[in-house]
Amino acid sequence: MQDVVHNEHLEQDHWWFRARRSIFTRVLDEQLPGGRAPRILDLGPGSGVNLPILAPRGRVTALDLSDVSLARCRAAGDNDQVLADATVAPFKSNTFDLVCALDVLEHIDDDRAALVQIERVLRPGGLFLFSVPAFGFLWGRQDVLSHHKRRYAKSELRQRVTATGLEIEHLTYFNTLLFPPIAAVRVLMRPMLERSVAKGGSDLSVKLPLGLDQVLYQSFACERGWVTRHSLPFGVSMLGWARKRADAGDAGGAAASANGSAR
Template sequence: MDVELYDTIHRVEATHWWYVGRRAVVFDTLTRVLADYERPRVLDLGCGTGFNLEAARTLGVPDGVGVDLSIRALSFCRERGLRRLVRGDAAAPPFCDAMFDIVLALDVIEHVEDDRAALGELLRVLRPGGRLIVFTPAFQFLWSVQDRVSHHYRRYTATELRTKLSDAGYVVDKVSYANMLLFPVVLAGRLALRISGRDRRVSSENDLHPTGSNSVLARIFSAERPLLRRWNLPFGVSLLAVAAKPL
């Protein structure tokens, strides 16, 4: 990821509709997963600026571990008072076997060239019965400037993600599309950027902060929580998966 992008993320992630909505959806899932463990050890893989680790304290995760390859990202984590930090590669997390009960990989695996090997490494550091929560971009036709500046290798379909998790040795609990309600808006916006040529001039979609509608978009994205509890959604801008290491 371009190092300047961490500065942008740090500036907007508390309020930008996409980050607000993703937190709502992921933390709703995390809350239900946490209920299965007593004092779980949690790893935030590709922890970025540490916002999610800091926010997870409200869910009863006071000492989650963050790992990121970016020195700039880890400096933002330290500014938040986070101390359990490790500089390391998501493709080869520098931890012993069976260290964690829960691993969060939120918009991470698309950054890794050999995602199959990375999923195998995450299985290794999970304890038996531990859970992996994945959030990742969906549908290659949604490829945009954000994928380019974030150094993504791919976007996924639900079938592809489920297959890769199963092949890596996980028991797959859930694979669902997410950000379904805003899918038409995102698709139209990306097509407009592509047709107008602005996708070559915009440095990041995070710079496109729709101040007038931001709170509305955040509420719409967040409103998917009860839907995701009951169903696997048929399409969306992203994918949400929960998978377990066999006992």
């Protein structure tokens, strides 16, 4: 994943990233089975923003097209990086117990090909955890600066994941409490989008009044107890997880497996 946000301290300390990690942690606590340490593939890891919640659970492999991103992951303590395209993942089939694509699919031109590879490299019964930005009408400056290709409709995302043979267990919107103000700002700013993009600067780098960041964190993170069990009707983003069928073979086919190599 190539994103406008490349500040490691921002990714670790910003209320938005912290709230998301708290939600992802709850999902992994409930959905990732215990026992042996799983093999984990982190697609588009940025600067290793989710490494603190993944590394304690098993052996993490980071895959990214950016060598800068992978260097930051090494600095964060990840010693297994692969410089490659997610649409031609260089792994043998049935390799990973968990694949994470957390705000990654929207960066990939051919997200369908990436999803086929995700299904292929997952072991039977393996877990795919994913999040994406929701609702096309929310398209704004951050999408442009972050090089997003799209924001997703729920039906579209469900169809693309299930088309690979993966079985979705849960799919919900999240970041729901903050949806109204974010939606209002995005819609009102649309006529000024080109000028706003030209000015640069991430929305996440805006300095907030003292204490407001904690209010925003709590407003977002409080959803973690709900979204793991229930579906929210709308939100800025979508969160879901799917599994590879326990009896699944190599759905990627011979052409996909020809790209694989032992790791």
